[in-house]
Amino acid sequence: MLFTSIDFAVFLPIVFFLYWFVFKKNLRAQNGLIVIASYVFYGWWDWRFLSLIVLSSLVDFFVARGLSGDAPERRRKLLLGLSLAVNLGLLGFFKYFNFFLDNFVSAFSFFGVEMSVRSLNIILPAGISFYTFQTLSYTIDVYRRKLDHTQDIVAFLAYVSFFPQLVAGPIERATHLLPQFHRPRTMDYAKSVDGLRQMLWGLFKKVVIADGCAYYANDIFAASGDHSGSTLLLGAILFTFQIYGDFSGYSDIAIGTSRLFGFDLMQNFAFPYFSRDIAEFWRRWHISLSTWFRDYLYIPLGGSRGGTWMKVRNTFIIFLVSGFWHGANWTFIVWGALNALYFLPLLLTKRNRQNLGVVAQGKYFPSGREILQMGMTFGLTVIAWVFFRAENLTHAISYLGGMFSTSLFSVPAVLPKSLMVYIVFFMVIEWLGREGAYALQNIGGKLPVVARWSFYYAIFIFIFLSEVPPQQFVYFQF
Numbered sequence: 001m002l003f004t005s006i007d008f009a010v011f012l013p014i015v016f017f018l019y020w021f022v023f024k025k026n027l028r029a030q031n032g033l034i035v036i037a038s039y040v041f042y043g044w045w046d047w048r049f050l051s052l053i054v055l056s057s058l059v060d061f062f063v064a065r066g067l068s069g070d071a072p073e074r075r076r077k078l079l080l081g082l083s084l085a086v087n088l089g090l091l092g093f094f095k096y097f098n099f100f101l102d103n104f105v106s107a108f109s110f111f112g113v114e115m116s117v118r119s120l121n122i123i124l125p126a127g128i129s130f131y132t133f134q135t136l137s138y139t140i141d142v143y144r145r146k147l148d149h150t151q152d153i154v155a156f157l158a159y160v161s162f163f164p165q166l167v168a169g170p171i172e173r174a175t176h177l178l179p180q181f182h183r184p185r186t187m188d189y190a191k192s193v194d195g196l197r198q199m200l201w202g203l204f205k206k207v208v209i210a211d212g213c214a215y216y217a218n219d220i221f222a223a224s225g226d227h228s229g230s231t232l233l234l235g236a237i238l239f240t241f242q243i244y245g246d247f248s249g250y251s252d253i254a255i256g257t258s259r260l261f262g263f264d265l266m267q268n269f270a271f272p273y274f275s276r277d278i279a280e281f282w283r284r285w286h287i288s289l290s291t292w293f294r295d296y297l298y299i300p301l302g303g304s305r306g307g308t309w310m311k312v313r314n315t316f317i318i319f320l321v322s323g324f325w326h327g328a329n330w331t332f333i334v335w336g337a338l339n340a341l342y343f344l345p346l347l348l349t350k351r352n353r354q355n356l357g358v359v360a361q362g363k364y365f366p367s368g369r370e371i372l373q374m375g376m377t378f379g380l381t382v383i384a385w386v387f388f389r390a391e392n393l394t395h396a397i398s399y400l401g402g403m404f405s406t407s408l409f410s411v412p413a414v415l416p417k418s419l420m421v422y423i424v425f426f427m428v429i430e431w432l433g434r435e436g437a438y439a440l441q442n443i444g445g446k447l448p449v450v451a452r453w454s455f456y457y458a459i460f461i462f463i464f465l466s467e468v469p470p471q472q473f474v475y476f477q478f
Contacts, residue, residue, distance in 0.1 A: 127167035138174035170288035185262030195259030202252025210245035229408030
């Protein structure tokens with residue numbers, strides 16, 4: 001079920017009404033409703049994959065029970081290994097089986113040994129990378145004794161399958177989200193209004209910006225050999241806005257929807273395209289995944305505490321794994337490696353934490369130095385996104401080769417003027433709201449009532465009048 005579909009527009013009010021007006025005095029019934037609603041939401045695509053969520057949930061629920069108390073350390077390690085094996089095994093099979101099989105065959109072909117092996121027709125379950133990491137955070141934190149196991153299986157099932165963020169995050173930690181299912185929740189009007197405001201901005205990002213950019217970027221990437229360097233550069237920039245509008249738009253809708261039900265989810269994007277270096281970009285882009293890898297992989301490997309070799313090794317591991325998490329294609333691995341190369345000079349010169357605050361905080365305009373830093377960081381990001389978007393490495397290299405040709409300075413063959421106006425409007429609002437958790441959080445409250453509602457209606461009209469065909473959320477494929 002898509003957030004931008006009529007189905008969801010009908011589904012959400014029904015669940016909201018039942019949640020607050022029928023089951024409001026019964027916490028367990030509210031959690032049960034969330035489980036049912038979440039399974040309906042997910043099963044709308046393909047009900048068969050519900051078995052995977054249920055299996056992961058039940059395994060980790062009972063594993064965590066065995067991890068608690070004074071269980072022998074050997075048993076605790078075996079149980080944690082079971083959780084990792086089941087969850088990562090399912091993820092590996094559905095997402096990476098054919099990738100490893102094809103590369104295995106190619107490796108033998110390189111040495112002159114031809115193998116006749118057929119790939120399996122495996123359908124990737126939507127959101128499997130997200131809910132797998134979310135449920136793993138529970139067993140790992142119980143194993144580390146950072147969290148007590150829950151006795152309430154309904155609350156745990158709701159935590160794993162919570163429909164607003166089930167398919168594309170944010171990837172919540174059990175220490176943050178699970179306790180919220182154990183606490184009574186009351187309807188908060190201000191919180192609900194804030195949630196609707198964030199949902200509105202998320203819909204604008206998705207429908208107007210992301211889908212609008214996708215309409216042109218898809219055509220340019222599909223026929224990249226026929227376009228000039230300037231057109232290819234425009235296509236790469238449009239995809240850069242597409243991926244941000246698409247994914248951060250989903251996160252905004254998910255966080256806003258959760259707020260309607262009395263839940264607080266973590267911020268997943270913090271205006272990453274205003275970053276002054278790559279390290280800051282990765283503190284602001286897909287925060288829930290970056291911090292997951294930091295806490296459950298980077299720090300256990302030693303983080304940046306060791307010598308130069310360990311720092312370089314751990315940096316490449318974290319970025320390569322992040323790239324591989326995104327998909328079973330060498331393009332994602334190269335994308336991760338490229339970002340590691342961007343990041344290393346900052347790490348080795350100990351400048352990776354020099355930009356921790358908001359750019360130009362308390363000011364309307366950045367300094368000339370900040371403009372240059374943001375421009376360079378954005379340019380490096382655009383180049384990296386080409387690998388992320390390309391069909392394969394050959395496509396990515398030929399695309400970049402065509403982009404950096406002499407025709408780079410020609411007039412683009414495609415110039416969507418109305419879309420450019422929307423992008424400028426979008427970036428202005430994002431800039432003005434960059435000190436909040438999302439762009440409209442502080443802007444709306446500062447305007448007079450008439451101006452505020454006129455502004456909201458204008459955004460709604462932009463969404464409603466969008467003539468671009470709806471596009472599936474990009475991160476559903478991960």
